[in-house]
Amino acid sequence: xxxxxxxxxxxxxxxxxxxxxxxxxxxxxxxxxxxxxxxxxxxxxxxxxxxxxxxxxxxxxxxxxxxxxxxxxxxxxxxxxxxxxxxxxxxxxxxxxxxxxxxxxxxxxxxxxxxxxxxxxxxxxxxxxxxxxxxxxxxxxxxxxxxxxxxxxxxxxxxxxxxxxxxxxxxxxxxxxxxxxxxxxxxxxxxxxxxxxxxxxxxxxxxxxxxxxxxxxxxxxxxxxxxxxxxxxxxxxxxxxxxxxxx
Amino acid sequence: xxxxxxxxxxxxxxxxxxxxxxxxxxxxxxxxxxxxxxxxxxxxxxxxxxxxxxxxxxxxxxxxxxxxxxxxxxxxxxxxxxxxxxxxxxxxxxxxxxxxxxxxxxxxxxxxxxxxxxxxxxxxxxxxxxxxxxxxxxxxxxxxxxxxxxxxxxxxxxxxxxxxxxxxxxxxxxxxxxxxxxxxxxxxxxxxxxxxxxxxxxxxxxxxxxxxxxxxxxxxxxxxxxxxxxxxxxxxxxxxxxxxxxxxxxxxxxxxxxxxxxxxxxxxxxxxxxxxxxxxxxxxxxxxxxxxxxxxxxxxxxxxxxxxxxxxxxxxxxxxxxxxxxxxxxxxxxxxxxxxxxxxxxxxxxxxxxxxxxxxxxxxxxxxx
Numbered sequence: 001x002x003x004x005x006x007x008x009x010x011x012x013x014x015x016x017x018x019x020x021x022x023x024x025x026x027x028x029x030x031x032x033x034x035x036x037x038x039x040x041x042x043x044x045x046x047x048x049x050x051x052x053x054x055x056x057x058x059x060x061x062x063x064x065x066x067x068x069x070x071x072x073x074x075x076x077x078x079x080x081x082x083x084x085x086x087x088x089x090x091x092x093x094x095x096x097x098x099x100x101x102x103x104x105x106x107x108x109x110x111x112x113x114x115x116x117x118x119x120x121x122x123x124x125x126x127x128x129x130x131x132x133x134x135x136x137x138x139x140x141x142x143x144x145x146x147x148x149x150x151x152x153x154x155x156x157x158x159x160x161x162x163x164x165x166x167x168x169x170x171x172x173x174x175x176x177x178x179x180x181x182x183x184x185x186x187x188x189x190x191x192x193x194x195x196x197x198x199x200x201x202x203x204x205x206x207x208x209x210x211x212x213x214x215x216x217x218x219x220x221x222x223x224x225x226x227x228x229x230x231x232x233x234x235x236x237x238x239x240x241x242x243x244x245x246x247x
Numbered sequence: 248x249x250x251x252x253x254x255x256x257x258x259x260x261x262x263x264x265x266x267x268x269x270x271x272x273x274x275x276x277x278x279x280x281x282x283x284x285x286x287x288x289x290x291x292x293x294x295x296x297x298x299x300x301x302x303x304x305x306x307x308x309x310x311x312x313x314x315x316x317x318x319x320x321x322x323x324x325x326x327x328x329x330x331x332x333x334x335x336x337x338x339x340x341x342x343x344x345x346x347x348x349x350x351x352x353x354x355x356x357x358x359x360x361x362x363x364x365x366x367x368x369x370x371x372x373x374x375x376x377x378x379x380x381x382x383x384x385x386x387x388x389x390x391x392x393x394x395x396x397x398x399x400x401x402x403x404x405x406x407x408x409x410x411x412x413x414x415x416x417x418x419x420x421x422x423x424x425x426x427x428x429x430x431x432x433x434x435x436x437x438x439x440x441x442x443x444x445x446x447x448x449x450x451x452x453x454x455x456x457x458x459x460x461x462x463x464x465x466x467x468x469x470x471x472x473x474x475x476x477x478x479x480x481x482x483x484x485x486x487x488x489x490x491x492x493x494x495x496x497x498x499x500x501x502x503x504x505x506x507x508x509x510x511x512x513x514x515x516x517x518x519x520x521x522x523x524x525x526x527x528x529x530x531x532x533x534x535x536x537x538x539x540x541x542x543x544x545x546x547x548x549x550x551x552x553x554x555x556x557x558x559x560x561x562x563x564x565x566x567x568x569x570x571x572x573x574x575x576x577x578x579x580x581x582x583x584x585x586x587x588x589x590x591x592x593x594x595x596x597x598x599x600x601x602x603x604x605x606x607x608x609x610x611x612x613x614x615x616x
Contacts, residue, residue: 035311035420046298050315050419052372082368082415083300083317090368125372127417129315130299 008166012176015184016045020166020176023227028141028238031149038150042142045182046132051142052125053150059121072117076104076124078139084131100136104143107195107205113153122152133182134162136193136207141235148239156198159231160205163224164191165216175216177223192217194224198232201225258506260544260577267507268575271493278503285595285602287499290432292613294440302441302466306433310501313419314429316437318466322404322454323364323411360399364411365392369430371418384427387532388416388434391484391515394529398438398483401466405451410443424502425534427513431486436610438483441466484517484529485606489592490536491584496592498602508536510584514596516603526603528593533583543568544577 008014018024024045033039038053056072078097082088104124112122124146126139137160144158164178164185181191190212195205203225212220258266269276275284282288289309297303300317307313367389369381376382392398392414402410414437416430442463444456457463467482490500490508497504505511511534519527548555549567558564568578596603 033307033311033313033420034309035313035423048297052419054421077372079370079372079417081315081317081370081417082413083297083303083319086299088319088321088413088415127315127419129317130297 008176014178016182018180021179021223021226023161023180023230023234024182026231026234028145028235030145030238030242036146036150038146038148038152040142040145040149042138042145044134044138044141044180046130047134047138048128048130049135049138049142050127050129051139051146053122053143053146053152054125055122055150056117056120056152057123058119070115070118071109072112072114072119073121074105074109074112074114074124075121076101076108076126076143078104078126078128080128080131084128100139103136103205103207104139107140107158108143108147108154111154111156111158111197111204112147113155116153122147122150131183133184133186134180134193136160136205137162137180137195140195140205141231145235145238149242156200157232157235158195158197158204159228159235160193160195161224161227161231162186162191162193163220163227164189165212165220175219177216177219179223179227192220192224194221194228196225196228199229258503258541260542263507263538263541264544264575264577266503267492267577270497270504270507271495273495275492275495275497277497278501284495284497287606288501292433292436292610294436294614301443302437302439304433304436304440306429306436308429310423311420312423312426312429314426314433315417315419316430316433317415317417318437318441319413319415320402320410320441320443320466321413322408325407325409327407357400359403360396360401361409362393362399364399364402364409365389365414366411367392367414367416367434369416369418371422371426373421380422384430385416387427387486387513387515388414388431391431391486391529392434392438394515395481395484395517397481398466404446404454407451408454414438424500425488425505425511427486427534428488428499431484431515432606432610435483435485435607436613439467439610440614482518482607482611484515485603485610486513486515487596487602487606488513488534489596491588491592494588496588496595498595505536506538506541507580508538509580509582510588511536512584512589512592514592514603516596516607518604518607525599526597526601526607528597528603531589531593536580538580541577541579543579546571546574546576 027043029041031039032041033052036052037055040051042049078101082090124143126142140158140160147154161179162181164181166176166178190210192206192208194203196202197204290306292306294304296305297317301320302318303316305315367385369385371381374381402412404410414434416434418426442465445462445464446454447457448455488499489512490497490505491510492508500508513532513534515529516526517529519525547553549558551557558567595601
C-alpha cells in the first residue's frame with residue numbers, strides 16, 4: 001500500500017512527529033546476559049535487537065578454526081523471531097538475512113584487531129525481536145556494544161544510521177534528507193544505511209538498495225554521517241555509565 | 248524418553264562421585280549450598296516486553312540462561328467439519344431460545360478447540376530447527392498446554408473462524424542446564440499476560456474486533472471478585488524439573504547436579520479449578536539425564552598403575568564393577584526411577600503449599616507487582 005508522505009512538506013513533520021534530523025528514542029543496555037561473553041540490547045524506536053558474542057573461542061567446525069593469515073574469524077548469525085514483524089512469519093535463511101550477515105562479517109573483520117586471536121572464532125548472535133525499520137543499523141550498533149562488552153579490542157565504535165531523501169517526485173528540489181527511518185518511511189522512500197567509524201567521517205558500511213537521484217545522495221550521506229556521530233555519543237554514554245558501576 | 252542435553256559436562260569421575268555423595272546426604276547439600284532441595288534458582292522476570300506481540304515475557308536465571316517468549320494470535324478460517332451435535336443445537340433453539348442463550352455464553356467454544364490451533368516453536372542458538380532438542384522441547388511444552396484442554400477452547404471465535412496461537416520461544420543463551428523448566432515458566436508468564444482484541448461481532452458473522460487495546464480481554468481471564476466461590480481462575484500449566492539422587496529428590500537441578508542424577512522427571516502442573524487440592528498434574532515425562540553418558544571411574548583394584556590388576560576380559564570388568572557399586576568409585580547410574588520416589592515427587596508438587604502452588608503464585612506475583 002503506497003503511503004502518502006506528501007504531508008511532510010506542509011508542516012515539516014514526519015509521520016511519527018519527528019523533524020528531519022531527529023533520531024528516534026534510543027535505549028541501549030550492555031552486558032544483559034551473564035552466560036555470554038558479551039551481550040547488548042538495543043532499541044531504536046520500535047526496532048529491538050539483542051546481540052550476544054561468543055568468543056574469541058575455538059571454532060565449532062573441525063576444519064578451519066580461525067580466519068585466514070592467522071587472524072580470528074568473525075561469524076554472524078541473525079535470527080528473526082517469529083513475532084518480530086507485523087504478521088507472524090518464520091524466516092528461513094533468505095537472501096536478505098545472509099546479505100546482512102555478510103555485511104556485518106566484513107565490516108567487523110576489518111574493524112576488530114583480529115590478528116590478536118589467531119585460530120579462533122568470534123561469533124555474533126543477533127536476535128531481532130521487533131522490527132520497525134533501520135534493521136541493519138540497529139544490528140550494527142548492537143553488535144558494537146556487545147563486542148565492547150566482550151572486551152574484544154577494536155579501533156573505534158562502528159555506528160550506523162539510515163538516511164533518506166524526502167522527495168518522492170523527481171522535480172521537487174526542496175527535498176530534506178531524513179534521518180533514522182521507521183518501517184513506513186522505509187517502504188515509501190529511497191534510503192541508505194551508512195556506518196562510520198566513531199567520530200571520524202570514515203565510512204565503513206554503506207548500503208543502498210533503492211534508486212535515488214544522484215545529487216541527493218550527498219545530502220543523505222551528510223545527514224547519515226551526522227546521525228552516526230550522535231549515535232556514537234549515545235552508545236559511548238551507555239558504555240561509560242556501565243563502566244561507572246565498577247569504579 | 249526425551250533426549251538428553253547435548254552439552255557434555257566436563258567433570259571428572261572423582262568430582263562426580265563427590266558431588267553425588269553430598270547430594271545423597273540427609274539433608275542434601277546442593278551444588279549451591281545455600282539452597283534446599285525444593286529451592287529454585289533466582290530469576291529476573293519481566294513481561295509485555297514486545298510491542299508487536301499479544302503477550303511476551305522474558306526470564307533470566309541467575310546462572311545466565313535467558314529465555315524470551317512471544318505469543319502472537321492470528322484469525323484463521325476454520326475448516327468446516329460436519330459436527331455430530333449440530334442437529335441437536337438447532338433443535339434446542341427451537342425448544343427454548345432464552346435458555347439456549349444462557350448456556351451459550353457459558354459454554355462458548357466448549358469442546359470445539361482443536362490441537363492444531365496452538366503452534367509452538369523453540370529456537371536455541373547453535374541448533375537447527377529440526378534438531379532433536381528444540382523439537383522435543385516444543386512438543387513437551389505443547390503437550391502440557393493442550394493437556395488441560397481449556398486453552399484451545401478459548402481460541403474459538405465462531406463456527407467459521409478461530410484464533411491461531413503462535414508461541415515462539417527463544418532461548419537467548421546457550422542451553423547450560425536442561426532449559427525445559429525455564430522455557431515453560433517464561434511461556435507461562437507470556438500466556439498469563441497475553442491479550443486478545445475484544446470481539447464486537449456476534450455469532451457467526453465475520454469477526455470484527457474492538458480496536459481499543461485497552462478493551463482487549465486476557466487469554467486467561469482474571470476474576471478478582473469471584474475468588475470467594477472457591478473456583479480458582481484457570482492458569483497455564485508450568486513444568487518443573489525434579490531429579491532423584493539416591494533417596495533424595497531435588498527440584499530445579501543445575502547443570503552440575505544433572506550430571507549425577509539417577510533420573511529426571513519433568514512434571515507439568517496447573518492449578519486445580521475444581522478439586523480440593525490446590526494443584527493438579529497435567530503430564531509427567533522422564534528425561535534421559537546426562538549422567539548416563541559420564542565416564543566411569545577406574546578403581547585402584549582395576550588399575551595396574553596403583554597396584555591392581557587390569558581385568559582380563561570385558562565380562563570380567565563388568566562383574567568387578569558390579570561389586571564396586573557402593574565403594575564410592577563413580578559408576579554412571581542405570582535404570583529409571585523408583586515408584587516410591589515418583590509418588591513422593593507427585594506429592595511434593597501437588598500438596599498444599601507445594602512446589603506447583605509456589606511456582607504458579609510466584610509467577611502470578613510478578614504480574615501483580
